[in-house]
Amino acid sequence: MAFSLDKTEQDIIKVIFSEEVDLQQRKEAVDRVCELVSGKTQVKLLIDQTCFINKMTLEEQALFGHYLANAKALSQAKVASVTAYNKQTNVVVEAIAFTQGYQVVNFHNEADAKAWLQGQLT
Numbered sequence: 001m002a003f004s005l006d007k008t009e010q011d012i013i014k015v016i017f018s019e020e021v022d023l024q025q026r027k028e029a030v031d032r033v034c035e036l037v038s039g040k041t042q043v044k045l046l047i048d049q050t051c052f053i054n055k056m057t058l059e060e061q062a063l064f065g066h067y068l069a070n071a072k073a074l075s076q077a078k079v080a081s082v083t084a085y086n087k088q089t090n091v092v093v094e095a096i097a098f099t100q101g102y103q104v105v106n107f108h109n110e111a112d113a114k115a116w117l118q119g120q121l122t
Contacts, residue, residue: 002052003029005036012044012117013037017052023060027067034073043077044117048110050082054089065096079104080113 002025006014013036015029037043056064068074081090081104094104107113115121 001025005029005032007036008046008114010044010114010118011042012046012114014046014048016048020053020055022055023064026056026064030068030071030074034071037073037077041076043074045074045077045079046110046113046117047079047081047104049090050084052089058092061090061092062096065093065102066100068093069097069100069102074102078117080117081106082110082113083108 002017002019002021004016004018006016008014013033015033017026017029033045054061079102081094083090083106094106097104105113105116107116112121
């Protein structure tokens with residue numbers, strides 16, 4: 001499987017992408033997270049994108065940005081994304097989603113991302 005889900009002790013849902021990831025797998029990850037958080041008012045989400053190969057075309061990235069922005073269960077989520085320094089594989093997705101109200105803060109290490117999700121960094 002191209003992604004895994006984990007819930008940390010700090011009530012953070014962590015999505016880890018690995019291997020090659022296509023549009024359908026990204027949508028499936030969003031759907032699974034939405035199922036987990038359905039009905040919750042405080043959602044903290046950590047997306048680990050440090051070790052995956054993006055197999056989406058630019059058009060698919062734009063489609064996924066729309067899909068992500070319209071995921072109702074994530075509309076109020078606090079989202080941190082961890083990416084490798086030399087990878088900007090999510091720029092199109094985030095730009096499209098941002099124009100529709102979805103916000104994510106990017107980090108280059110997980111410790112900072114977790115600290116921000118827990119309110120220890122501003």
